[in-house]
Every structure is written in structure tokens, then in C-alpha cells.
Amino acid sequence: MKKYFLIITIIFGLLLSCGGQKDPNEFILLGDYTGNSKYLVLGYKDLNGNYKSDTLVLKNNKFEVSGKIMSPQEVGITDDKNDDLNSVQFFIEPKTIKISLKEDVFNDAKIENSKSQIEYEKLNHLINPIYKMMDSIIQRKKELNAQKLIEIDTSKKKELENRINQIDNDWEKLYDSIKHVKLKFAKEHPNSYVSPNTLYIHLHNIPLDTLKSYYNHFSTEVQNSISGQEIASHIERLSMTNAPIFETLDNNGNLLSLSSFQGKYVLLDFWAGWCKPCIALHPELSEIYNTYHSKGLEIIGISLDNDKENWKKAIDTNKLHLWHQIYSGRSRAKNTIVYQYNIYAIPAYILIDKEGNIIGRYLNAVGDDTNSSNGMSDLKDKLKELF
Secondary structure, three states: OHHHHHHHHHHHHHHHHHHOOOOOOEEEEEEEEEOOOOEEEEEEEOOOOOEEEEEEEOEOOEEEEEEEOOOOEEEEEEEOOOOHHHEEEEEEOOOEEEEEEEOOOHHHOEEEOOHHHHHHHHHHHHHHHHHHHHHHHHHHHHHHHHHHHHOOOHHHHHHHHHHHHHHHHHHHHHHHHHHHHHHHHHHHOOOOOHHHHHHHHOHHHOOHHHHHHHHHHOOHHHHOOHHHHHHHHHHHHHHOOEOOOOEEEEOOOOEEEHHHHOOOEEEEEEEOOOOHHHHHHHHHHHHHHHHHHHHOEEEEEEEOOOOHHHHHHHHHHOOOOOOEEEEOOOOOOOOOHHHHOOOOOOOEEEEEOOOOEEEEEEEOOOOOOOOOOOOHHHHHHHHHHHO
């Protein structure tokens, strides 16, 4: 009898422990806030990778929020002013996390019980001094630009321009050093959920082979994280050879489908009216169009303008009626042309052959910040070879 009672007790205890087990994907964020804001907002990605924005109601300067996430991830909190002083990025994990915030100094937030946050803070300790140097350089550039505006003497104005150009070069070097620190961190911490996050920020200017090497070095758990999956998707899109088919209205209201150009070479021109380098290259695109259109080349301009009104104005202002023009916009939703073709920066060109295969990526479509072998001259050489 005692034996049976013992067995029943053990089974009952196991059932209780299973029933009371916390959801492995749930996070609980407990917060203390000092300040005058009426509410705070937490932004994160849920189990399905969809962005969520939760309003945090303050009661006696405290708040509590819960949700479900796939794995540790970087999230953001801002207050009702939504400015730089009152917003902060940090890492949460599927457990109970505590955070203490003070108005106007959100970057001094104290986060407890997050291993990823500790790793994130170690990385920030290395790069924050560089960011401060960059801020100082930007301020100095503003001062020199102000001097340049009121300077009358031509030689002194030229001297100011040279100093501004040198500042730009110094800023680029500091940016590259930050990138180097982040990539070094990712290489040395393959099990950290911070690592894919550092790569994701620089996806548009890391060579594909280098990116694959970093990704393959990550642990399986890190590869399966939100940022890890986004990197995998980026690699897949950048590696694809079949050009994704799109169908949309052009600037004249006519339906344009990529599939209708089967049997022709197609050059996709990703541009925007606010992009000065894009506009500067359009005369060369006109030359390319006039040389090869009659031989079977079509150009499709794909705009990343803020809205369609600005897009159409830019077409008229820059006289871009020679070739087809369609609108994609700034969104990187998965159904957009920009996302499907993996465009992070412009100007960018993608060349498609008669069978619908991608045979060339140029400038910012390359995924490599050097662009040493895929510039405009390389595009022209490829077209000469084809025609």
C-alpha cells in the first residue's frame, strides 16, 4: 500500500511541476522609471518575427510587460517624447528582466538578469569612445560649413573645403574602425546572440563570402535567432541567380511586369530623387540606354523615394522619361522589390539576362563596401561583352 502511495505521490508531483513550468519563450520585463512621462513604449519582434510595439502604462513610476520571443534579442524603449535622450536599445531574454530608467538619460539604464546585455555592454565599452570621436568630428564639420557660407575670400573658402573633406575622410576611418571592432566581436563570440546583431547592421557592406564565413561559425542556436535568420535570408537572396518576378504600375499608370521582358537584357536601376550620387550617374545611364536599347537592352528605374509624389517630381526634374520607371519606396517589407533584390543602399544596379537570370550586381547591389570590381566602368565593360 505504501509502495502504491509513493508512486502516486511522485506522479502527482511531476504533473504539478510540468503544469507550472514557465513558457520557455516568455519574457517578463519589470521596470522602474524616474521622470515625468505619461507612458513608455517597448519595441521588439515576436515569435513570428513580426515587429510589436507595446505601450507601457506607468503606475507609481513602475511598469510590467510580458511577451513571447524566439530567443534573446535587441529591443528598444522610448518615452512619449521619443527623442535620443529618452530612448535606449538593450537585450532581453526569455526570462524575467529588470530595468531602471531615468528621464533624459535612458542610455544610463541599468538592466539585470540578461547575459546577452552584459555581452552587449562589453561591446559598447569598446565602440562608444569611437562614437564620441565621430560626434565631435560632425560638430566640427558643422562649424566649418558655417564658416564656409560666410567666407568671401576664394582661397580661404577652398581651404575650408579641403578641411571639410579631410574631416569626411577621418569620419569614414572611424566608421570603419567601429565595423572592425564589431566583426572581431562576432568572430570571437560565436555563441553570443549579440554577434549576429552586429553583423546585421553592416549587411550591405560585407562581402558575401565573408558573411557566409561568419554565419557558418555561429552556433546553431545563434543561427536560428531572429538576427541569425535575417542574415541567412540575406545570404540566400544575395546568392540567388533567378531574378524575382515583380508586377506593378509604372509612372504612366501602365502595368509593368518583369516577365514581359523575357528575351531581352534588363538593367535594374535602384535610385531616388534625394540620392545625389544616383542623379549624378544618370547621364551615363542615358548613354548606356542610347547605345544598347536598340540592340535589346531595357532599363527599369526602381525608386526608393519617400512617396510617389516626390518620385514623379524627380522623374520630371531630372528628365528620366527615356526608360521605364516604377516605385518601390523606403519600406523593406518582404513583398517589396527592394527586399527581394536585397538592396540596402543606392545607387545600385542589377543586370538580368534574356532567360531571367541575375548576371551582375554593381555599386551598392554588390554587398561589398569596396566596390572595387563592380563599378559603373565594370557594368559598361559587361555590356560591351554582351552586345
